[in-house]
Amino acid sequence: MSSPLKVIFAGxxxxxxxxxxxLLDANYQIVAVYTQPDRPAGRGNKLLPGxxxxxxxxxTIPVEQPLNFKNEEDRQQLRDYExxxxxxxxxxxxxxxxxxxxxxxxxxxxxxxxxxxWRGAAPIQxxxxxxxxxxxxxxxxxxxxxxxxxxxxxxxxxxSADDTGRTLxxxxxxMGGEAIVKALALLQEDKLQAERxxxxxxxxxxxxxxxxARIDWSEPASLIQRKIAAFNPWPVCFTEDxxxxxxxxxxxxxxxxxxxxxxxxxxxxxxxxxxxxGEGVLSITSLQLPGGKPISCKDLINGGKPLMQLxxxxxxxx
Amino acid sequence: MSKLQILEFPDPRLxxxxxxxxxxxxxxxxxxxxxxxxxxxxxxxxxxxTQVDVxxxxxxxxxxxxxxxxxxxxxxxIEVLDGDPEEMQEGCLSVPGFYxxxxxxxxxxxxxxxxxxxxxxxxxxxxxxVCLQHEVDxxxxxxxxxxxxxxKRTRIRxxxxxxxxxRA
Numbered sequence: 079m080s081s082p083l084k085v086i087f088a089g090x091x092x093x094x095x096x097x098x099x100x101l102l103d104a105n106y107q108i109v110a111v112y113t114q115p116d117r118p119a120g121r122g123n124k125l126l127p128g129x130x131x132x133x134x135x136x137x138t139i140p141v142e143q144p145l146n147f148k149n150e151e152d153r154q155q156l157r158d159y160e161x162x163x164x165x166x167x168x169x170x171x172x173x174x175x176x177x178x179x180x181x182x183x184x185x186x187x188x189x190x191x192x193x194x195x196w197r198g199a200a201p202i203q204x205x206x207x208x209x210x211x212x213x214x215x216x217x218x219x220x221x222x223x224x225x226x227x228x229x230x231x232x233x234x235x236x237x238s239a240d241d242t243g244r245t246l247x248x249x250x251x252x253m254g255g256e257a258i259v260k261a262l263a264l265l266q267e268d269k270l271q272a273e274r275x276x277x278x279x280x281x282x283x284x285x286x287x288x289x290x291a292r293i294d295w296s297e298p299a300s301l302i303q304r305k306i307a308a309f310n311p312w313p314v315c316f317t318e319d320x321x322x323x324x325x326x327x328x329x330x331x332x333x334x335x336x337x338x339x340x341x342x343x344x345x346x347x348x349x350x351x352x353x354x355x356g357e358g359v360l361s362i363t364s365l366q367l368p369g370g371k372p373i374s375c376k377d378l379i380n381g382g383k384p385l386m387q388l389x390x391x392x393x394x395x396x
Numbered sequence: 397m398s399k400l401q402i403l404e405f406p407d408p409r410l411x412x413x414x415x416x417x418x419x420x421x422x423x424x425x426x427x428x429x430x431x432x433x434x435x436x437x438x439x440x441x442x443x444x445x446t447q448v449d450v451x452x453x454x455x456x457x458x459x460x461x462x463x464x465x466x467x468x469x470x471x472x473x474i475e476v477l478d479g480d481p482e483e484m485q486e487g488c489l490s491v492p493g494f495y496x497x498x499x500x501x502x503x504x505x506x507x508x509x510x511x512x513x514x515x516x517x518x519x520x521x522x523x524x525x526v527c528l529q530h531e532v533d534x535x536x537x538x539x540x541x542x543x544x545x546x547x548k549r550t551r552i553r554x555x556x557x558x559x560x561x562x563r564a
Contacts, residue, residue, distance in 0.1 A: 079442040079530045079540075080487035082523075083495065105483045105497045160461055267493040 083266055086159055086181065087130075088112035089167035093251045095129035097167045097188055100255025106262065108139050110159050114170055115143045147177045156180045163265065165258055166220060175222050185220040186261060188254040190247075192216060192232060194280040197225035202250060203243050204283035206308035207301075212236050213246060215253045217261040219272055226280075228272035231261045242310040242328075286313060293317045295341035295394045299331035299358035314366075317341075318393040319385050327372045328364035335359075341392040348376040351386050400434045400448040404560065405491045406553050411537040414444075414451045416471050420513035424454075428468055428511055431456045436463055440489045442527040444534030447490050455508075455531040459523050469508035474532045477519070479503035484526055486540045494552050498543045502526050 085106050087098050090113050111134035119126040134141045144152040153176050161181040167188040191201035193216040205213045214234040221227040264270045291313040306315045306329050315326045338354040345352035350361035366372045435443040445454040455469040479501045487495040502525040507517045541549045
């Protein structure tokens with residue numbers, strides 16, 4: 079019998095947990111799981127294990143949570159697992175060369191974009207904001223640079239008009255699991271072919287910042303709509319009405335023209351709250367008032383709270 | 397010590413049912429040593445004599461990380477014990493480059509003889525139990541691909557035949 083492929087898995091959030099589940103379903107031997115240290119979460123700031131750790135514990139796989147790989151102890155521990163390959167998905171820790179070289183066949187990364195487009199931390203949301211027609215998964219042989227390694231496998235999915243950060247994330251998480259299982263099968267048959275990225279085509283997907291989600295009404299309605307979609311479920315676009323924060327969960331851009339000052343509420347009905355933008359008009363269909371949960375415009379009107387009133391000008395940030 | 401040639405699926409010689417070992421002599425010791433060398437070199441965790449075209453009931457196994465637990469099973473008699481069936485990715489030195497899920501109960505009792513002909517018994521679980529079943533199958537002319545669907549087995553056979561042609 080030949081030795082089974084020994085896999086180390088490294089990842090932290092839900093996106094990574096999908097991939098780990100796919101590897102477990104395909105009966106790969108996962109010798110260890112690396113994930114970021116538990117972070118305070120929820121009320122009372124209790125230390126909560128992330129989704130990857132929970133899954134690993136359920137399958138009694140050893141879990142390692144080094145802060146980084148700066149000390150020799152952590153690096154040696156990784157080498158001691160004598161893995162054939164390490165699969166990395168949204169791990170959130172920069173891996174030094176010593177770590178990349180530890181597994182016999184190096185480290186494979188599951189990246190949620192069609193590289194070299196959207197290297198970096200937030201490829202899913204950046205693709206939506208840019209109005210990309212498609213996204214996908216790239217399996218890449220990791221190098222020391224930021225998502226610069228040779229590409230081994232790609233799968234594509236169209237981005238539809240009603241995709242949000244959540245729907246695209248969930249679809250790509252599923253595809254990521256399928257892609258890595260396929261890549262490992264090809265790896266075992268020595269049939270993975272590496273293709274270098276064309277660095278001159280690279281774009282960078284910077285990490286999401288909460289402040290980016292503040293709506294600038296002087297922007298075109300279509301761009302604001304894409305940001306609202308991309309930032310759902312996090313950080314969620316918001317605006318201010320008389321100092322009160324209003325979060326916007328869903329909207330559509332209409333080509334209506336308006337000469338009103340950007341940020342002006344033009345219409346308030348059970349269907350939508352329409353706001354003038356720098357270009358075009360935004361129809362808000364789902365919003366959240368301070369201390370409340372996301373509601374429809376019908377609930378806004380029935381709720382009777384004196385917010386988002388007709389003629390009101392929402393803060394504009396530019 | 398010398399490295400032996402490993403037969404590859406679909407070689408018909410892999411379908412031979414091996415005969416019990418009667419004589420425990422120096423030649424047998426030499427064969428066992430050569431089988432270990434061949435297995436470690438491959439690299440593998442188990443090898444049956446059938447795979448090196450010797451049709452005697454001999455299996456060598458080492459499932460340790462550091463080649464520190466060589467085990468010899470001569471005339472093995474295997475009994476699968478109670479337990480939950482588990483799927484595991486199996487690969488075989490006679491089916492190089494392919495790995496497929498096979499369901500087995502990873503809990504066995506085995507009676508066998510060592511290289512001096514001494515009888516012994518042991519219970520095994522996990523990878524060792526799976527490996528023992530895989531190797532004893534070889535002695536009976538059976539391969540892990542026999543547990544797969546016809547479609548998968550045919551695909552593997554065709555790919556390997558193509559490789560053999562290219563090497564010939």
